[in-house]
Amino acid sequence: MSRPVLPALADYVADLEQIWASGILTNMGAFHQRLQAAVQHRVGIGQVTLWNNGTTALVAALAALDLRGEVVVTPFTFPATVQAIAALGLTPVFADVDPDSGTLCPSAVADRITTATSAILGTHVYGTFCDTDGLGRLAREHGLRVVYDGAHSFARRTPVFPAGPTSLGDVTMLSFHATKLFHAVEGGALITDDPELHERLTHYRNFGIRSEDVVSGTGLNGKMSEFHAAMGLRVLDLLDDEIDRRAELARRYAHGLRDVPGVSVIAGHGASVQYLVVRVDALSAGIDRDGLHRGLRELNIVSRRYFHPLCSDIPPFSGHPSAGYLPVARRFSAECLALPLHGGMDTEVVDRICAAITWQAASGRRWVA
Ligand SMILES: Cc1ncc(COP(=O)(O)O)c(C=O)c1O
Numbered sequence: 001m002s003r004p005v006l007p008a009l010a011d012y013v014a015d016l017e018q019i020w021a022s023g024i025l026t027n028m029g030a031f032h033q034r035l036q037a038a039v040q041h042r043v044g045i046g047q048v049t050l051w052n053n054g055t056t057a058l059v060a061a062l063a064a065l066d067l068r069g070e071v072v073v074t075p076f077t078f079p080a081t082v083q084a085i086a087a088l089g090l091t092p093v094f095a096d097v098d099p100d101s102g103t104l105c106p107s108a109v110a111d112r113i114t115t116a117t118s119a120i121l122g123t124h125v126y127g128t129f130c131d132t133d134g135l136g137r138l139a140r141e142h143g144l145r146v147v148y149d150g151a152h153s154f155a156r157r158t159p160v161f162p163a164g165p166t167s168l169g170d171v172t173m174l175s176f177h178a179t180k181l182f183h184a185v186e187g188g189a190l191i192t193d194d195p196e197l198h199e200r201l202t203h204y205r206n207f208g209i210r211s212e213d214v215v216s217g218t219g220l221n222g223k224m225s226e227f228h229a230a231m232g233l234r235v236l237d238l239l240d241d242e243i244d245r246r247a248e249l250a251r252r253y254a255h256g257l258r259d260v261p262g263v264s265v266i267a268g269h270g271a272s273v274q275y276l277v278v279r280v281d282a283l284s285a286g287i288d289r290d291g292l293h294r295g296l297r298e299l300n301i302v303s304r305r306y307f308h309p310l311c312s313d314i315p316p317f318s319g320h321p322s323a324g325y326l327p328v329a330r331r332f333s334a335e336c337l338a339l340p341l342h343g344g345m346d347t348e349v350v351d352r353i354c355a356a357i358t359w360q361a362a363s364g365r366r367w368v369a
Pocket residue numbers: 053054055056077078080081123149151152174175176177187188
């Protein structure tokens with residue numbers, strides 16, 4: 001469904017030669033420092049720390065905020081978002097999402113806040129930002145922390161984040177996994193504009209080591225190696241070209257699917273080109289999302305039901321009372337399908353995928369009729 005952006009092998013080999021010559025493989029070496037500065041420059045706001053993956057970064061962010069009790073979270077996200085909460089012994093409490101954006105809905109969050117709540121964790125779904133002003137307001141009213149899973153957020157041209165006091169929450173995570181448009185094979189980042197939290201995160205990432213003599217009791221190994229940072233730097237050079245190419249392909253998808261009733265492109269055709277996602281309304285399309293997913297697979301077209309299953313359906317999270325009634329998120333999870341999108345695709349392949357979807361929907365409608 002996706003293909004990683006890869007630099008010319010010779011360029012990466014040249015980096016490997018430098019790493020070999022330096023003898024420094026990890027522990028915030030020169031490549032790490034350069035990539036951290038480059039990501040910082042591109043993000044433009046807050047202070048960036050690099051991590052070995054987005055999930056570890058998210059766990060560290062929640063731990064460094066010293067949260068207690070319950071965290072109100074979106075069910076329409078990748079399992080890592082909710083697993084990070086559970087990994088710290090905190091309780092994930094689900095709130096429904098907004099019917100337009102699929103991101104955590106502030107009024108639904110308000111209904112879930114109790115005296116045990118310590119934070120709100122939203123996901124910028126497919127790169128569409130949560131209502132950060134609405135969630136920020138709630139957090140201020142109730143004395144809560146706000147954390148964003150921005151795993152999909154780096155797939156846009158600058159400015160990556162809108163300027164404004166609420167855009168990062170207390171801290172925002174990015175994923176640089178190989179399936180993401182920008183990647184470092186494995187990797188991630190945290191961004192915060194709280195200098196004290198930034199400092200804590202910097203130490204947390206390295207076992208809580210503050211100096212040769214002073215070690216904090218909380219920390220883990222979240223460091224990005226030099227091999228990963230070198231890949232990140234090379235991919236960063238190719239990022240804007242990949243964004244432009246994907247935007248062109250996304251426009252082609254939107255054009256090719258414009259007349260298919262019940263199938264609408266809801267992501268990829270805007271500022272973020274991380275994923276190309278269609279929403280399938282079975283009644284008007286004549287085929288449901290799962291039928292389309294299977295039908296495309298038979299034609300050797302790989303699509304992904306993303307996010308599926310809904311995190312509130314995954315045991316043990318499904319046992320929490322808040323997991324029961326989340327109709328808007330359930331509908332998103334049942335109707336969304338991510339289609340192939342990467343810069344190496346030919347325009348003609350997009351046309352063939354659109355034709356396959358058009359045909360499947362039309363035969364479904366005939367069958368229903
Ligand atoms: C929304 C979301 N959160 C978290 C993650 C996990 O990130 P990582 O693979 O860098 O640990 C992903 C990865 O796909 C994701 O899509």
